[in-house]
Amino acid sequence: PAPAPAPAAAKPASKPQARPAAPAPAAPAAPPQSTPPAPAAPAPPAAPSPATAKPDVNDQFEAFRDEEGDLFFVNKTTGESQWTAPEGFDMSRVPPAAEEPIDESDPNSLWRAYADEEGDLYYVNRKTNETLWEAPAGFTRPAENA
Numbered sequence: 001p002a003p004a005p006a007p008a009a010a011k012p013a014s015k016p017q018a019r020p021a022a023p024a025p026a027a028p029a030a031p032p033q034s035t036p037p038a039p040a041a042p043a044p045p046a047a048p049s050p051a052t053a054k055p056d057v058n059d060q061f062e063a064f065r066d067e068e069g070d071l072f073f074v075n076k077t078t079g080e081s082q083w084t085a086p087e088g089f090d091m092s093r094v095p096p097a098a099e100e101p102i103d104e105s106d107p108n109s110l111w112r113a114y115a116d117e118e119g120d121l122y123y124v125n126r127k128t129n130e131t132l133w134e135a136p137a138g139f140t141r142p143a144e145n146a
Contacts, residue, residue, distance in 0.1 A: 057086045063094045102126050107136045113143040 061073045063085075071094060074081045085091065103109035104127065111123050113135070121143055123132045 057088045058090050058093060061086050061089060063089070065095055065097060069097045107138040108141040111136050111139050111141070113139070113141060115143050 060077060061075055063071060063073055065071055070083075071085075072081050072083050073085060073089065100109070110127060111125055113121050113123050115121055120133070121135070123135055123139065124130070125132075125136075
């Protein structure tokens with residue numbers, strides 16, 4: 001850090017009558033060093049005070065899946081849970097859904113139902129990714145996002 005500036009001298013009340021003598025010649029400057037001294041390391045930035053620091057949503061919430069595989073979020077401080085991701089939450093922290101094995105003989109295992117933006121159901125074959133607007137024969141499972 002730079003030294004603090006010297007305090008300003010008080011202005012004299014009147015001008016001096018005689019001019020002071022010239023200063024003696026300065027001593028010659030020291031010869032340059034063979035290697036310059038290492039610069040001082042910069043000070044680390046000041047940490048925000050706890051009163052002004054905004055908590056990181058990713059440190060404040062944790063993602064979980066319920067027994068049906070649905071995602072929910074828990075506030076670690078309050079213990080409150082919610083179904084929607086908090087604004088700014090890093091979804092890469094979400095645990096993957098456990099994929100149940102596909103039983104090709106069971107339409108409820110092989111197919112999944114989803115609702116589009118208008119609420120219309122469509123069906124996706126988990127093995128082939130084929131999609132249908134009509135429910136496959138024997139399918140009775142509810143929509144995943146309805």
